[in-house]
Amino acid sequence: MRGWEPFDADSLLDDVGTALDDVPPAEKYQKQLAERLRGHLMQLVDIAIGGDAHVKDPITYTLIGHARDIHSMGVPGEPQRVVGHLRRMAWTVNELLERLLATRHLTNVNAA
Incomplete structure (x- = not known):
């Protein structure tokens, strides 16, 4: 429980919007944003797995695999490649969030 962070949809949506x-985002903030997006990815993966969403829904299963792949990649060294990486992570965070909402594994989140 030590590393547990409560789900913060506002922070997640802000980071997705920024990416x-x-x-x-300015180069000096890119690595911090990448770390936050990585955290959002893994938190959504944990929620999905904890609720067996990956067993019940093949789309969620696929998104979890994609999230894990992106999470395992290091942040590229070139600024232009970092932006692409941030956008791929943000897109995956957004897609997984929307899927968890659609399958009712997350509720009471205003993802407008």
Whole structure:
């Protein structure tokens, strides 16, 4: 329980919005954003697995695999590649969140 963080949809949505914005995040903030997105990814994966969403829904299963693949990648060294990596992570976070909401594994989250 020591490393447990409560689910914070507002923070998640802010980070997704920052990464997917037309204006890329400033280079000095990219690594911090990458770490937060990695945390969001794993928290959503844990929620999905804890609720057996990966067993009940093949789309969730696929998204979990994609999330794990992206999570295992290191942050690229080149700034332009970092932006692409951030956007892939943010897209996956968003897709997994939407899927967990659609399958009712997460509720009471305003993901508008």
